[in-house]
Amino acid sequence: MVERSPSVLDLTYAALADPTRRDILQRLRRAEARVTDIARPLPMSLNAVSKHIAVLERAGLVQREIRGRDHFLRAEPARLTEAERWIAEYTGFWERRADALAAHLETYPENPAAEGQA
Amino acid sequence: MVERSPSVLDLTYAALADPTRRDILQRLRRAEARVTDIARPLPMSLNAVSKHIAVLERAGLVQREIRGRDHFLRAEPARLTEAERWIAEYTGFWERRADALAAHLETYPENPAAEGQA
DNA sequence: CGTACGTTCCACCAAGTGGTTGAATGTTTT
DNA sequence: AAAACATTCAACCACTTGGTGGAACGTACG
Numbered sequence: 001m002v003e004r005s006p007s008v009l010d011l012t013y014a015a016l017a018d019p020t021r022r023d024i025l026q027r028l029r030r031a032e033a034r035v036t037d038i039a040r041p042l043p044m045s046l047n048a049v050s051k052h053i054a055v056l057e058r059a060g061l062v063q064r065e066i067r068g069r070d071h072f073l074r075a076e077p078a079r080l081t082e083a084e085r086w087i088a089e090y091t092g093f094w095e096r097r098a099d100a101l102a103a104h105l106e107t108y109p110e111n112p113a114a115e116g117q118a
Numbered sequence: 119m120v121e122r123s124p125s126v127l128d129l130t131y132a133a134l135a136d137p138t139r140r141d142i143l144q145r146l147r148r149a150e151a152r153v154t155d156i157a158r159p160l161p162m163s164l165n166a167v168s169k170h171i172a173v174l175e176r177a178g179l180v181q182r183e184i185r186g187r188d189h190f191l192r193a194e195p196a197r198l199t200e201a202e203r204w205i206a207e208y209t210g211f212w213e214r215r216a217d218a219l220a221a222h223l224e225t226y227p228e229n230p231a232a233e234g235q236a
Numbered sequence: 237c238g239t240a241c242g243t244t245c246c247a248c249c250a251a252g253t254g255g256t257t258g259a260a261t262g263t264t265t266t
Numbered sequence: 267a268a269a270a271c272a273t274t275c276a277a278c279c280a281c282t283t284g285g286t287g288g289a290a291c292g293t294a295c296g
Binding site: 020047048055068 | 283284286287
Binding site for chain 3: 070
């Protein structure tokens with residue numbers, strides 16, 4: 001087998017494919033937290049959570065800062081742009097958006113946003 | 119174990135996590151195709167491709183129409199909206215967009231788009 | 237110091253994945 | 267009817283995943 005290492009996109013989508021990990025990301029979106037804090041409300045062992053965090057970290061979706069015995073985690077939302085872009089391009093987001101813009105300009109040919117502003 | 123059935127989001131992201139399957143989707147975005155057509159350029163057996171297609175189908179990302187002995191597949195891009203929305207909400211897309219809108223309205227208080235349009 | 241705490245590492249297990257080959261099923265063609 | 271074609275099904279294999287429990291390691295605190 002060729003055994004290629006998985007791409008960023010592979011890691012990102014795989015990380016997002018688990019509800020526990022999406023949960024962890026949502027929690028980290030509000031504020032940074034320690035591993036134990038994240039694990040407390042979850043219905044599984046601390047070890048399992050530690051593994052989930054490792055998956056998110058490998059995908060670059062969270063970053064870890066070790067302060068003493070605590071590992072503080074924070075979300076890295078920028079790492080999702082590639083995943084977002086893939087879907088957007090696939091679904092033709094930009095084409096639809098271009099159509100909408102064209103329609104808009106046709107309706108409002110003198111929209112000030114289309115001209116240099118004061 | 120609780121053995122919950124995987125959510126749509128789970129299935130969607132899991133389906134997208136494999137480069138072969140993203141490849142298949144891109145190919146189907148242009149035009150419908152038969153299983154064999156999809157398999158031909160791919161470096162694996164027809165059976166393997168058939169399995170990948172099954173994964174995409176289970177996630178609702180492709181739909182199958184059987185005509186005689188041929189199975190024609192077509193992409194179902196609408197099924198990605200939920201996945202797209204999750205990322206967008208997570209990354210704060212709408213908040214950023216709201217900020218941009220507010221700034222825009224402040225700059226152009228009489229922008230026709232802000233009033234009921236004809 | 238010794239003990240508690242926070243986290244990971246290790247070994248294990250059941251289930252899933254991504255691939256293979258070969259057989260089976262159904263359809264079209266000759 | 268027989269052969270070729272399109273596709274899936276079934277069994278198998280190596281590897282990964284998501285969970286467990288216990289040991290280990292480093293840090294903080296009495």
